[in-house]
Structures are given as structure tokens and as C-alpha cells.
Amino acid sequence: xxxxxxxxxxxxxxxxxxxxxxxxxxxxxxxxxxxxxxxxxxxxxxxxxxxxxxxxxxxxxxxxxxxxxxxxxxxxxxxxxxxxxxxxxxxxxxxxxxxxxxxxxxxxxxxxxxxxxxxxxxxxxxxxxxxxxxxxxxxxxxxxxxxxxxxxxxxxxxxxxxxxxxx
Numbered sequence: 001x002x003x004x005x006x007x008x009x010x011x012x013x014x015x016x017x018x019x020x021x022x023x024x025x026x027x028x029x030x031x032x033x034x035x036x037x038x039x040x041x042x043x044x045x046x047x048x049x050x051x052x053x054x055x056x057x058x059x060x061x062x063x064x065x066x067x068x069x070x071x072x073x074x075x076x077x078x079x080x081x082x083x084x085x086x087x088x089x090x091x092x093x094x095x096x097x098x099x100x101x102x103x104x105x106x107x108x109x110x111x112x113x114x115x116x117x118x119x120x121x122x123x124x125x126x127x128x129x130x131x132x133x134x135x136x137x138x139x140x141x142x143x144x145x146x147x148x149x150x151x152x153x154x155x156x157x158x159x160x161x162x163x164x165x166x167x
Contacts, residue, residue: 001125001126001127001128002127003127003128003129003130004049004080004127004128004129004130005129005130005132006079006080006129006130006131006132006133006136007079007132008048009045009048009049009079009080010045010077010078010079010080011041011044011045011076011077011078011079012077013075013076013077014037014041014075014076014077014078015073015074015075015076016037016073016074016076017071017072017073017074018068018069018070018071018072018073018074018096019070020070022070023070026067027069027070028067028068028069029067029068029069029072029074029096029107031064034064034068034074034094034107034108035059035062035110037074037076038062038076038078038092038094038108038110038112039056039059039112041076041078041092042056042078042090042092042112042114043056043112043114044078045078045079045080045090046080046088046090046112046114046116049080049083049088049126049127049129050083050088050114050116050124050126050127051127052116052117052118052124052126053116053117054114054115054116054117055114055115055117056112056113056114057087057113057114057115058112058113058150059110059111059112059113060110060111060112060113060146060150061109061110061111061146062108062109062110063108063109063110064107064108065106065107065108065109066096066105066106066107067107068094068096068105068107069096071098071099072096072097072098072099073096073097073099074094074095074096074097074107075094075095075096075097075104076092076093076094076095077092077093077094077095078090078091078092078093079091079136079139080129081111081129081139081140081142081143082129082139082140082143082144082147083126083127083128083129084126084147085125085126086115086116086123086124086125086126087113087114087115087116087123087126088113088114088116088126088129089111089112089113089143089146089147090111090112090113090114091109091110091111091112091139091143092108092109092110092111092112093106093108093109094106094107094108094109095107111143111146113147113150
């Protein structure tokens with residue numbers, strides 16, 4: 001199976017204008033809207049890469065770094081960090097741009113893990129990713145560390161569940 005480059009599947013500048021109905025009670029952008037938007041955008045990257053329907057299986061390190069306000073423009077970016085046998089990690093970054101001052105702030109980052117599904121909704125093999133730039137290669141290596149941590153945490157949750165179920 002031939003590998004694909006990161007740039008061949010990435011989303012570079014998905015924009016979203018913030019309107020009053022997008023705000024929470026503090027008058028800033030509702031975090032749930034950001035999460036849903038990123039899930040959709042990262043899904044596009046995963047499905048472009050795998051050429052299959054995909055399902056979100058994990059969201060890591062969703063960090064809200066700064067608020068975004070009404071009237072600002074969100075700029076969302078997403079790219080594949082790593083592809084394993086049937087799963088892949090997609091990194092996402094959100095910037096907020098003030099359309100008047102042109103000031104741009106980094107407001108959110110996250111890592112989404114997807115599994116590619118075949119016609120029977122079973123995990124299916126996907127092509128490898130081919131990182132080309134130094135940044136892509138760094139993200140590729142860091143994704144392996146996060147994957148090891150996700151697997152370790154999953155085993156720990158299962159162990160705790162089975163221990164509690166026996167009581």
C-alpha cells in the first residue's frame with residue numbers, strides 16, 4: 001500500500017465567523033462548538049487519508065489557550081501526524097483573527113484519533129503517512145509517544161474496571 005504525504009490530505013484554512021449564537025454565557029466562543037467543528041475538520045483529513053469512512057475513537061489534549069470573541073474569524077488547520085495499521089492521529093490548531101486589527105491568536109489545539117472502517121464497520125488497513133518536512137517528521141515521532149500513552153491509559157482503565165466489577 002503506497003503512502004500519502006501530509007500535505008495531500010490536510011486542511012489549511014477552514015474559516016468560521018463567530019456570531020452571537022456561537023457564544024457562551026461569558027460572551028466568548030462556546031467550547032462545544034469548537035470541539036464539534038474540529039471533529040468534523042479532522043474527520044475530513046482522516047477520510048481523505050484512509051479513503052474509508054472513519055470514526056473518532058479518542059480526543060487528546062484539547063486545550064483552550066485563549067478565548068475567541070464575537071465578530072472574530074476562526075482559522076482552523078488540521079493535518080495527519082501518523083497513520084498506524086487501522087488508526088491515525090490528526091492534529092488540529094485553531095487561530096482567532098480580529099478582522100479589524102488583523103491580530104491573530106492561537107486559541108485551541110487538540111489531537112484526534114480515528115479508526116478507518118470497512119463496509120462491515122470493522123477496522124480496516126490504511127496507507128502509511130510520508131512526513132516530508134522537519135515539522136512533519138517531529139509530529140510523526142511525537143504521535144508515537146502519545147499513542148503509547150493512550151494505549152497505556154486504556155489498559156489501566158480496563159484493569160480498574162475489571163477490578164471494580166469483581167467487588
